[in-house]
Structure formats: structure tokens, C-alpha cells
Amino acid sequence: MSAAHGYAAQSADQPLTAFAFERREPGPHDVRIEILYCGVCHSxxxxxxxxxxxTLYPSVPGHEIVGRVSAIGNAVKGFKVGDLAGIGCxxxxxxxxxxxxxxxxxxxxTGFTGTYNGSIFGGTENTYGGYSDQIVVDEKYVLHITHDEDQLAAVAPLLCAGITTYSPLAHWKVGPGSxxxxVGLGGLGHMAVKIAKAMGAYVVLFTTSxxxxxxxxxxxxSEVVVSRDPDQMAAQAAKLDFIINTVAAPHDLDALLNTLARDGTMVLVGAPATPHPxxxxFGLMLKRRSLAGSAxxxxxxxQEMLEFCARHGIVSDIEMIRMDAINDAYERMLKGDVKYRFVIDMATLKA
Incomplete structure (x- = not known):
């Protein structure tokens, strides 16, 4: 085992504080990564x-991880010491x-193992995430970073916000003419706009602001629609082929579904704490519309998403923070006071 340091929540009602723990030594197929930057996700x-x-406590969050390979197991073939690498969810x-x-x-x-908080189905293992100085992961789950090194901090949010929006856009074959x-211009929404545009789509942003x-x-x-304005919403009736809804708060879906053309699909990627109404x-039946989800x-x-974003020069819009500013960042995130993703500079953890 090797000593690791990070920030952890010890309980639901306590702020995150400095935390010392242990990582395993790299096994034959493992890659150890010195974490340079970690994005801050609403999750x-x-x-x-x-x-x-x-939640399994203590909890070390963070699944938007980029860094440099510092050690590899003797059977690792895809990475070498010094490579830039990423870990997602x-x-x-x-x-x-x-x-x-x-x-x-x-x-x-049977449930994937999350980068933090153990099994997605509440298994007993407590995995620790990227609010830390290092991580050890099987090479099968490690990603190659092909962006320029000076973009590395802004690449970190692609490991969650980027793939969460890229995956449904790719699955539903968004492209030229789409x-x-x-819906929503936050951490996920701003990535959805960038990626859909790069795929060749005509993009309409729905916002309450x-x-x-x-x-x-x-x-x-190409267009911005204030969703609180009934006239602006009515002007979009039956025009869209696809909607990616990034809002993580319960809201009425009907007005948005009505902007879909026949056979259109709205995909939910935001995860509200309580259900949508x-x-x-009939709004679904009469135009054969679909309501779906994507994770x-x-x-x-x-890896495909990272390479697509590198080719198109896409990174996240970020605000860099120190590790000891994470609790303030959470409060600002709740207020929507970030454009559009906080990223922790892990060099500040040593302080």
C-alpha cells in the first residue's frame, strides 16, 4: 500500500477536509496516475x-481526473511512465x-464500480476518487489524453460532462442537418452545445435566463429560446429532431416535448433529486415522440469522445480553484455561480 492524501466528507453535514488514506500498489495490469487536475461535478x-x-463515508469525490502516469504494472501494454492519462466515472x-x-x-x-463511493449498487468496497494526489486503476479503464498539455485542466470535465453529452448525441446519430x-446552459449544457455544433447540428439552446x-x-x-416565454416556445413547435435535457431539477417536460417533430426524441441526462412531473x-403518442435517458x-x-474533442479543439470552460476552496465551490455551484465547471489544481493540495 502507498500513502495518499486528499479531501473527504466524513458525514453528510460536515464540510470536506484533508484526509490521509492508502492506495494499493500497482498490480500487473494497473496504472498509477499522479493527479494534476480534477473537475468538480454536481454528482x-x-x-x-x-x-x-x-454514500459510504469517508467519501473522497472526483471522477473527472487527468494526470501523468507515474508507475505501471509489469503486464501493462497501453501506457508508459510519463504519459498523460485520464480516469472518468x-x-x-x-x-x-x-x-x-x-x-x-x-x-x-451487475453494476460498474464507480471511481468513488464503491459499487453503483451500494457494494461494501469504498472507492476513493480524484480529490487526491494519486489513483491506481486497471489499464482497461484508463484513457489516453491527446489534447495539448497546456489544455489539460480544461480537458478534465470531458471525463464526465463531455461523455455524458457526447454519448446520446452519438447514439441518436446527430450530425449535419440535425x-x-x-436544455440548460451549465456544466453539461455548455458541453452539449459545443459537441452538437461540432457534429454539424443546428443548435437551439433553451434557458430560463x-x-x-x-x-x-x-x-x-444558433438560436436561444427563453423557456419561460410562451410565445418563444410556441415558435419552436414541432421543429426539433432531438433534445438533450441537462437540467438536474424537476420541471415540466411537456412544453419541451412539444418542440419535437414527428419521431423526435428527448433524452434526459440531468439527475434530479426528486422525479419530474x-x-x-398524448404529446408523445400523436407525433410518435420518444422520451429516453442516457448515462x-x-x-x-x-476514448472516442476525447479524440473527437481533440480534433475539434473542444475543451470545457473552467474556473480553476484551490483544493481548500472546495466547500465554497459547492455553495457557488448550487447557485449556478460558475462558468461552467470548477477544476481543482491538485498542486494546491500539498499546501
Missing amino acids: DLHTARNEWHN IVDSCRECASCRAGDEQYCE KVGV ENKREDALRLGA SPNV IGGIRET
Whole structure:
């Protein structure tokens, strides 16, 4: 075992504080990564505060991890010491079910092992995430970073926000000629706008805030619709082929579903703490619309996303913070006071 240091929540009602723990030594197929930057996801806050009622304490959040390989096992073939590498939301899975064999480990039929908080189904192992100085992961779940090194901090959020939006856009074959709605302009939404635009789609951003208009257009949206305005919403009726809904708070889905054309699909990627109101079934039936969900992406698809983003010059818009600012960052995140993702500079952990 080797000594590791990070920040952890010890209980739901306590702030994150410095925490010393142990990582395993690299086995034959393992890669040890010195963590340089870690993005801050809303899921980190949900977990630290036990809002999903499944947190194993102490909890070291963080699944948007980028760094440099510092050691490898003797059977590792895909990485060498000094390589830039990333870790997303998954550090293991059963590897045997149909989903794992298809490269869709996010849908592992026995539950993938999360980068933090153990098994997705509440297993007894407590995995520790990226709010730390190092991590050891089987090379099968480690990702190659091909962006320039000076972009590394802004690459970190791609490991969750990037793949969470890329996966449904790719699965539903968004491309040139597609008319795509993006609901919400936060950590996920701003990535959805960038990626959909790079895929060749015409992008319409739905927001409750008029003051998001200028930024949405800068990021690649062709139109901005204030969803609180009935006239603006009515003007979009039956126009869109696809909607990616990134909002993580319960809201009425019917007005958004009505902007879908026949055979259009709205995919939910935001995870609200309480359910959305049930949509009107006739709004789905009468134009053969679909309402679906999507969860992150598998390792193969995450690597594909990273390479797509590198080719198109896509990174996240970030604000860098110190490790000891994480509790303030959580409060700001709850207020939407970040454009658009906090990233922790892990060099500050040593202080």
C-alpha cells in the first residue's frame, strides 16, 4: 500500500477536509496516475451530502481526473511512465455481461464500480476518487489524453460532462442537418452545445435566463429560446429532431416535448433529486415522440469522445480553484455561480 492524501466528507453535514488514506500498489495490469487536475461535478456534491442516500463515508469525490502516469504494472501494454492519462466515472465492471462485452460498461448488468463511493449498487468496497494526489486503476479503464498539455485542466470535465453529452448525441446519430435542442446552459449544457455544433447540428439552446443568450451564441448555439416565454416556445413547435435535457431539477417536460417533430426524441441526462412531473402521454403518442435517458458512456466511447474533442479543439470552460476552496465551490455551484465547471489544481493540495 502507498500513502495518499486528499479531501473527504466524513458525514453528510460536515464540510470536506484533508484526509490521509492508502492506495494499493500497482498490480500487473494497473496504472498509477499522479493527479494534476480534477473537475468538480454536481454528482460530487450529491454524494458528499448523501442526497442519493447511498454514500459510504469517508467519501473522497472526483471522477473527472487527468494526470501523468507515474508507475505501471509489469503486464501493462497501453501506457508508459510519463504519459498523460485520464480516469472518468468507471474504474471496473464485471467485464462479462452483454453490456460490458459491447463496450457499454456504464450499463454493466451487475453494476460498474464507480471511481468513488464503491459499487453503483451500494457494494461494501469504498472507492476513493480524484480529490487526491494519486489513483491506481486497471489499464482497461484508463484513457489516453491527446489534447495539448497546456489544455489539460480544461480537458478534465470531458471525463464526465463531455461523455455524458457526447454519448446520446452519438447514439441518436446527430450530425449535419440535425436540429438539436439543448436544455440548460451549465456544466453539461455548455458541453452539449459545443459537441452538437461540432457534429454539424443546428443548435437551439433553451434557458430560463435571458442573460445566458450571449454566452450560448458564443459557445455555438444558433438560436436561444427563453423557456419561460410562451410565445418563444410556441415558435419552436414541432421543429426539433432531438433534445438533450441537462437540467438536474424537476420541471415540466411537456412544453419541451412539444418542440419535437414527428419521431423526435428527448433524452434526459440531468439527475434530479426528486422525479419530474409525468408528461402528457398524448404529446408523445400523436407525433410518435420518444422520451429516453442516457448515462455517461463506456470506456471505448469515452476514448472516442476525447479524440473527437481533440480534433475539434473542444475543451470545457473552467474556473480553476484551490483544493481548500472546495466547500465554497459547492455553495457557488448550487447557485449556478460558475462558468461552467470548477477544476481543482491538485498542486494546491500539498499546501
